[in-house]
Amino acid sequence: xxxxxxxxxxxxxxxxxxxxxxxxxxxxxxxxxxxxxxxxxxxxxxxxxxxxxxxxxxxxxxxxxxxxxxxxxxxxxxxxxxxxxxxxxxxxxxxxxxxxxxxxxxxxxxxxxxxxxxxxxxxxxxxxxxxxxxxxxxxxxxxxxxxxxxxxxxxxxxxxxxxxxxxxxxxxxxxxxxxxxxxxxxxxxxxxxxxxxxxxxxxxxxxxxxxxxxxxxxxxxxxxxxxxxxxxxxxxxxxxxxxxxxxxxxxxxxxxxxxxxxxxxxxxxxxxxxxxxxxxxxxxxxxxxxxxxxxxxxxxxxxxxxxxxxxxxxxxxxxxxxx
Amino acid sequence: xxxxxxxxxxxxxxxxxxxxxxxxxxxxxxxxxxxxxxxxxxxxxxxxxxxxxxxxxxxxxxxxxxxxxxxxxxxxxxxxxxxxxxxxxxxxxxxxxxxxxxxxxxxxxxxxxxxxxxxxxxxxxxxxxxxxxxxxxxxxxxxxxxxxxxxxxxxxxxxxxxxxxxxxxxxxxxxxxxxxxxxxxxxxxxxxxxxxxxxxxxxxxxxxxxxxxxxxxxxxxxxxxxxxxxxxxxxxxxxxxxxxxxxxxxxxxxxxxxxxxxxxxxxxxxxxxxxxxxxxxxxxxxxxxxxxxxxxxxxxxxxxxxxxxxxxxxxxxxxxxxx
Numbered sequence: 001x002x003x004x005x006x007x008x009x010x011x012x013x014x015x016x017x018x019x020x021x022x023x024x025x026x027x028x029x030x031x032x033x034x035x036x037x038x039x040x041x042x043x044x045x046x047x048x049x050x051x052x053x054x055x056x057x058x059x060x061x062x063x064x065x066x067x068x069x070x071x072x073x074x075x076x077x078x079x080x081x082x083x084x085x086x087x088x089x090x091x092x093x094x095x096x097x098x099x100x101x102x103x104x105x106x107x108x109x110x111x112x113x114x115x116x117x118x119x120x121x122x123x124x125x126x127x128x129x130x131x132x133x134x135x136x137x138x139x140x141x142x143x144x145x146x147x148x149x150x151x152x153x154x155x156x157x158x159x160x161x162x163x164x165x166x167x168x169x170x171x172x173x174x175x176x177x178x179x180x181x182x183x184x185x186x187x188x189x190x191x192x193x194x195x196x197x198x199x200x201x202x203x204x205x206x207x208x209x210x211x212x213x214x215x216x217x218x219x220x221x222x223x224x225x226x227x228x229x230x231x232x233x234x235x236x237x238x239x240x241x242x243x244x245x246x247x248x249x250x251x252x253x254x255x256x257x258x259x260x261x262x263x264x265x266x267x268x269x270x271x272x273x274x275x276x277x278x279x280x281x282x283x284x285x286x287x288x289x290x291x292x293x294x295x296x297x298x299x300x301x302x303x304x305x306x307x308x309x310x311x312x313x314x315x316x317x318x319x320x321x322x323x
Numbered sequence: 324x325x326x327x328x329x330x331x332x333x334x335x336x337x338x339x340x341x342x343x344x345x346x347x348x349x350x351x352x353x354x355x356x357x358x359x360x361x362x363x364x365x366x367x368x369x370x371x372x373x374x375x376x377x378x379x380x381x382x383x384x385x386x387x388x389x390x391x392x393x394x395x396x397x398x399x400x401x402x403x404x405x406x407x408x409x410x411x412x413x414x415x416x417x418x419x420x421x422x423x424x425x426x427x428x429x430x431x432x433x434x435x436x437x438x439x440x441x442x443x444x445x446x447x448x449x450x451x452x453x454x455x456x457x458x459x460x461x462x463x464x465x466x467x468x469x470x471x472x473x474x475x476x477x478x479x480x481x482x483x484x485x486x487x488x489x490x491x492x493x494x495x496x497x498x499x500x501x502x503x504x505x506x507x508x509x510x511x512x513x514x515x516x517x518x519x520x521x522x523x524x525x526x527x528x529x530x531x532x533x534x535x536x537x538x539x540x541x542x543x544x545x546x547x548x549x550x551x552x553x554x555x556x557x558x559x560x561x562x563x564x565x566x567x568x569x570x571x572x573x574x575x576x577x578x579x580x581x582x583x584x585x586x587x588x589x590x591x592x593x594x595x596x597x598x599x600x601x602x603x604x605x606x607x608x609x610x611x612x613x614x615x616x617x618x619x620x621x622x623x624x625x626x627x628x629x630x631x632x633x634x635x636x637x638x639x640x641x642x643x644x645x646x
Contacts, residue, residue, distance in 0.1 A: 072613045083614070130480040145580075146475065152470045153452040154582025158614045159470065165576040167567070168492045168503075178575070178610055180491075245492070252501070253488040253576065257468075259477025287501050291397050291406070291481045 014087025117144025185246020337410025440467025508569020589624025
């Protein structure tokens, strides 16, 4: 294996930026993690990345083949301009061109969920599979789709907004403005919101949950709901039951539409609820079209927080080397 | 253009079988249409196809490069075995092998909706577009997805069951056993069922509709509902409003998940409701994520009944020739 094919992966989010050296074999070699200086604007964040890349290069004998960046936002294809990144409050930032100029290295920028999907596909739970869906359930929900061995990007590079497939057109309001999106059931913010709403209607039943939040309704998070449920609180368990029913309906949609071989579930909410993998698998078996779910495997994501940098580095390797 | 690249397309459904000669340019040259002898079993239906192919070959100076068949059912990839075709009552019929043996020509068998999508993509409303969704709304609803220039087939060749994406998990019961599928709102059978159900609850308001059905509730079809609505009947118009709201929710799902450039609407129900194209386009503009629908065009299918044979012939051309 050509040593010169090592690449750099960057995972750029609203709270932290991770920059990693990844070998030609796709394995993580070293990773730097820093808080994102959102308040200082794009120039400062780009400078952080440049500094981290320099640090990673010091330990290497050769130059990297290129840099891949996954960012939580909408990215223009080819140009790598970040059209909009809500968590960073960026609009039309030419991230790819800026980093290329500063680093004198080839740079490719993509959406973070697409990068994570590529990471899981190549090095994680998706290995050896040409038809898969990755669904990442954190505060929000996003996804990536591999069909026939291609990672789908769509017409304007935004394919995979799987959090915003409707499962109940009369259901709870979503952040996107519509009703009953998958995310409005099973996203972390929705789980917390549902618990708070039900607590308001029925304070008695929610006492155990409220206690875990130190009596502060506003402090109830998805994490606290999960904790309460795992401690046996029926109120919290019912909240999660509503969430998982929405998740099952959403994954059944995806299975019927795409007929994947593998459905990979990851993200912070899933990390706290490993039992949901089997719940979703069972829900799909019971509800999806038998022909569409015949060969389906439902499994947990394997790379955790590393998927983003590994996937971004893989994208750089595919884009800038022959391997 | 090599004349030897002409192919034969077959569209095999429960009521009729169409067999056509299609030129190397993808254009329909001649078509034969016969009723499907379902009651006589697979052998008789296959013999009908063989006879029609012989008839089409008589007028040609060269042998066709191959035969493509689109069938309303589940087809095993590669082997072309028809696993299940409900309208023909076929189970595990080796259609591809049987026809190959009888015709002494290369044969490829696929699902009818996939063939229709290929036809619209190459010769119809999808020309020049690498990211599109075809949604066919007839008695049932099916679809085909082209993403990044590839027609998606899925893990077990059943991708595109777009009639069975849920839009309302508490909604009306679907034939598949679940609740609130897109098809259970906007499929022809669902439109008729909704009209009949509402008529039972409120016979007074449905009088105009009932009259069009000669007073026979069981005779109310989607076609009659559309006719009544077009004649100004508010009862029928409300039924169609429920259907189109489901259709909008379903298409918004597809746009958010796939980010297509073009959404092509076809099938018998759409043929009767050309005004729905603009309704759906407007609904998507108002409800889909702006980034996912930015460049989207919503248009009617262009090939009508010819799409099936044209697409099946195109599949044969791609499979068996270099063009």
